[in-house]
Amino acid sequence: MRAVMHHPGAKEQADAVVRLADLDPARALGPAREAVAAAARERDAAAGSVAERAWGHALLHCGEMDDALRHFRRSVRCAERAGSAALAAEARMKMAFALLQRGRPATALREIDLAVPDLDGAPAGRALAQRAIVLHMDGRLDEALAQFDAVLPTLRATGDLLGVQRLLINRAFLLADRHAFAAAEADLLEAGRLARQLGRELTEGIVAENLGLVETLRGDIPAALAQLGRAERIIAEHGAQLGWVQRHRAELLLSAGLVAEARDAAERAVATCRRERRLLGVPEVRLVLSQAASLSEDPVTAVAQARAARREFARQGRAAWAELAYLTGLRARWTSGPPPPVASARIAAMVRVLAGAGWPAAELEARLFAGRLALARRDPERGCGLLREAATARRRGPATLRARGWYAEALLRKDFGDPAGVVHAARSGLRVLDDHGAALGAADLRARTAAQRTDLAELGLRTAVAGGRAEAVFEWAERGRASRLARPPVRPPDDEVLAGLLAELRSTAREAENASGPAKTLPRQAALERRIRDHIRQRRATGGPATEPVRVAELGRALGERALVEWLRLDGELQALTVVDGRLRRHELGPAARVADLLDRLPFALHRMADVAAAPASAAAAGHLLANAAGRLDEALFGPLPELAGRPLVVVPTGILHSLPWSVLPSCAGRAVAVSPSATLWHAANARxxxxxxxxxxxxxxxxxxxxxxxxxxxxxxxxxxxxxxxxxxxxxxxxxxxxxxxxxxxxxxxxxxxxxxxxxxxxxxxxxxxxxxxxxxxxxxxxxxxxxxxxxxxxxxxxxxxxxxxxxxxxxxxxxxxxxxxxxxxxxxxxxxxxxxxxxxxxxxxxxxxxxxxxxxxxxxxxxxxxxxxxxx
Missing domain, CATH: 3.40.50.1460 (Rossmann fold)
Structure with missing residues (x-):
């Protein structure tokens, strides 16, 4: 007997595509097209609405935002032809999400409000949960959280596991913004369990992405890297959008002090969000890019990106976000010039909006900025009030926020004329950051996160200089330099993964040496390098107390007949600290720019002298240039320090002085010179x-x-x-x-x-x-x-x-x-x-x-x- 093949009807095909679009969006595109065609053949408008909605959903996850919106609109029209208000409402819900991603939250809210009256039970709960997402993205966190909390029992009661899972992911995102990390993690872990129960692998990637965000905000860099790496792999395997992952990666890199990488990642994320038509995310990533540019000492780009973000937020009707962009731009302007000439009332309005937005970090930075600005304008009453509010952050929250709270407290004590209070607050803030950094196992993370210490260390140093005690200046000069190098190295067990990656990188490097190699191997080499960096950065250290600066008396005993000189730079001026026979002296040497200009000439002169093919006249001219620049450098660095004469030297450079070839200076020629990143490190090395x-x-x-x-x-x-x-x-x-x-x-x-x-x-x-x-x-x-x-x-x-x-x-x-x-x-x-x-x-x-x-x-x-x-x- 001949077998009869079953041809699924239009409704059956449409329902199957709905499931596939959730699980594997890229694979759902073809079946969605077939389901729409089947619905047209059977003149089944209801099935057509379902199939069009599924097609739009798949396109949405694949980054085809405009096409997705077109199919959602078709879904609404099909539902209206079928006379089904419920199906039209379901389509409007999906359309609202696409409109939100396009940066049109007000339009998205209108579509949801049109949909809600035509839904009941679980679909109505999903609609209201979607409304909460829009409120969150619009910066209305309190309203959004209240809506999430009200809807969740309804979804649980109706047994809508998929709705519960989606709500938990989105509520966790909001809770993370509010720094309610434990609650956010609990939501995400439950959402992950539901995703596995429902067989939704792509959703597991989205859960990992949000866990990465939680860990970034909490300050756990190794855990955040692990989660974001997992998220990127899963999402890429399913052909879904990567713009949000790239954005979170840029935020993580910036929080870790990896400024160049963060800037690179933010630029890629802007391009990806544009390509995927996720216009809602573009201005958010611009803020990361602005901060990275500012830290890269590129204020022009920083201000331009902040202004562009502010304009885009304003077009999207996102008032709180626009104020955050305004703050970002003002901070970038102040790093490169005088305090920005903005009316106090305008600053106060910005603080009010950000204080009410529910973002702890933004609120703290707004109060800190406004407080410093008020003090700079000689308005101590207002300035101290704002700093007092900012200083409350020192009692709770992630390490970086607590450290910023201590910085606010130090500034407050400075205005009160309390140098001991400034020093106490600055030390406390550094202790928070050093305890946090002690858990980082990767050398580059340990070095780069030291940038978080800058404001506190400089304030402590400036206070010590104003006080005039050389011992205090020495202590703060040491606290501000090479603090991460002073920690013992991380000794991991045998790491077969790292060994394998390094071997593969060496093989790629050998291949690149061939004439045709570099063009083919460069992308592979870059990918391997990133895998190695990410792998190492997930390593944890055992922690332990931070190394305290060596005391001058101990240093003097270890030096014996040697002399130590440590240079430091403050407000563009170079100073030197010397320790000779146990006695500490401080010298002011003048503008640092003069030394930098002379130092730039040395490598050129040495390179010309080292060229064996150069004419004798050329080598002689280079020798004259070297002697002239070295003599003037010697006078600038050692001329005011007669106590160093005739002794073996320990030199502790700062900034560009780390690349100075000391033997070319007349004062160092033929003299034993040991170079160290800090006096504390020299003392430890000498004791080994x-x-x-x-x-x-x-x-x-x-x-x-x-x-x-x-x-x-x-x-x-x-x-x-x-x-x-x-x-x-x-x-x-x-x-x-x-x-x-x-x-x-x-x-x-x-x-x-x-x-x-x-x-x-x-x-x-x-x-x-x-x-x-x-x-x-x-x-x-x-x-x-x-x-x-x-x-x-x-x-x-x-x-x-x-x-x-x-x-x-x-x-x-x-x-x-x-x-x-x-x-x-x-x-x-x-x-x-x-x-x-x-x-x-x-x-x-x-x-x-x-x-x-x-x-x-x-x-x-x-x-x-x-x-x-x-x-x-x-």
Whole structure:
């Protein structure tokens, strides 16, 4: 007997598409088209309404906003032809969501209000829940929460699990905005359980995205990264929209101090939201972009983005959001100039709106900004009142908000003329941030989040300078610098995932070296680098108390006959603190810009001198330029500090001084100079016990003379050099060595400093590779161009390959801080190791070796001049 095939009717097809559009929007597009066609053939207007609505829903999730709206309108018309007010109302509900995403909340509310009277039971509950979403996006948080709370029992009573799940996700988003994190997390976890029960994988991605937002606002960066990474994978697999995930990722990166990455992510999110026609999100992402631009010292872009966001919010009728954009623009303007000339009444109106919006962070920043502005305008009564309200944030909430509350308290104490109160509040705020940062396991997160300390540290330093006590100035100079480097390194267990990703990246780098490689491998390399960063950033540290600044008396005892000088910059002026024979002195040195201008000339002069092909006249001219700039720099930095004369030096630079080749200065030539990011770090490195173990000497490929240099140095130490070693082999030897010499091409990755590298035979040895070691050598010599240069982050936090050796426990590092030809380093390196083998301290050996190679010609002398000794030096 012949089998009879079942052909589903139009209604059955339409209902099936509704389910598919929820589960897999991209796969639902074809079936939706077929269901609409079937409804047309059968002249079933009701089925047509359902199918058109499902088609629009699928398009909505795929980012085709205009097409989605067209199908929702068709759904309404079909429902009206069928005489079904309920079906028309269902279509209007979907249309309202699309209109909201297009940035038309008022129109969305009108569609919902048209739909509600024609619905009852669970559909009516869903409509009212949708109304709450629109109210939330419009900045009316109290009304929205009340509506969510009123509707949820109805949905539960009717057994509408899908409606409950959707409401919980959206209510959690609102609760997160209000910093009710525990309640938001509970809603999301229940929504996730319902999504799994209903077989809705895409919704699990949306739940993860919102959990990522909760963790971002709570300040748990590793957890937020894990959730957003999971969300992005799930949502991309289902072909759904990524604009919101990208927006939340940009917010997370900004909260972590990763400003360049946040700016990049925000720019991509703006483009994605535009492409997906999610115009509601465009101005919200612009605010992130404005903040990132401001922190990147690009006030023009910051102000322009804030103004554009404000205009877009105003067009959307979102008053509270428009005020937040106004505040963002005002803050950006103040960072680059005098206080903005805005009427006090206008500022007061902004504060009132943001205080009533239910956003704790925005309310705090509005009061803090308005309070500072009032004080700047000599209105202490108003200013102190606003700061007093802002200071209440120090008692509760995420660490960053509590720290900002302490900053408000410190400003309040300053206006009261209470320097002790300022210092107490600033210390308390720093303690909050340091306790929070102690849980971060990734070096770049630890360094970049130090930017959150800037306002508090500067206020403490300014208060100390005004007080005139050198000891207090020294304490705050130390509190404000390299605080994250002072924490012990994170020693994770064997990380097979990281090892695999790094091996894959090395393979990609080797492929890129081929003539046709870079164009093909660049996207893959960028994707691998992001996976490595995200993986490492999810690592947690064990925490522990923050390191307190070393006391001057302890420092003086450790220095002995040495002298220490620490430079600091405040309000564009350079100052120096010196410690000689236990005595601390403070000196004012003048404008920092003068030093920066002279410093810019040194790398050019050294590079010209190091060019072996240059004409003698050119090398002589470069030598004259170097001598002139170095002499003037020496006078600016050391001229007012006669107490340093004739002593071995410990120098603690700030800002651009970290890239100064100290040996070119007349005061430092032939003199043992140890460089340290802070006096506290030098004291710790100096106290470290001398290491035991062998000497490791390794050379990388493609570097003229590296092999011969390695052979000569290995002979000095009576060891065999590694001249064809892989990264894993070299790392294994480093983990056992007390002294290591690495001669290889060095690269500083300015955008992502932990991808700075040395080139070995199977690819780059990265700063990230050092995280895999249980220990690093006590003394490391990097005979590579630029290998000692670091990216200097806010607070004199350093990131780079050389800084990674120091952060992972190396007591001293000899490396170059300027780009010079690698081939010219051999004379210096051989002499340096001969002196080290004779037992000379590293700083002494380097100074004597630099003096010894001066007779080898200008190229060798220039190459030698770029090297510094970072760390103990002894």
């Amino acid at each position: 016990e001398a290491a035991t173990g062998p000497v490791t000497v390794a050379a990388g490929p493609g570097l003229a003379g590296a092999g011969a240099e390695a052979e000569a140095i290995a002979a000095i130490h009576h060891v065999r050099p590694i001249t064809d070693g892989t990264v894993d082999l070299v790392l294994a030897q480093l983990a056992k060595a007390r002294l290591a010499h690495l001669a290889a091409h060095g690269t500083l990755a300015v955008d992502h400093p932990l991808f700075s590298s040395l080139r070995l035979h199977d690819g780059p040895l990265l700063a990230y590779d050092l995280d895999r070691l249980g220990r690093v050598p006590h003394t490391v010599v990097l005979a590579a161009c630029d290998s000692g240069r670091s990216v200097v982050c806010t607070g004199d936090e350093l990131l780079g390959l050389g800084a990674a050796f120091v952060a992972n426990g190396a007591a001293q590092l000899v490396a170059s801080v300027v780009p010079i030809p690698d081939a010219e380093t051999a004379p210096l390196m051989v002499e340096l190791h001969r002196l080290l083998a004779d037992g000379q301290p590293a700083a002494v050996a380097l100074a004597r070796a630099q003096q010894a190679v001066r007779g080898h010609g200008p190229a060798a002398a220039a190459a030698a001049a770029g090297f510094v000794c970072v760390g103990a030096g002894s």
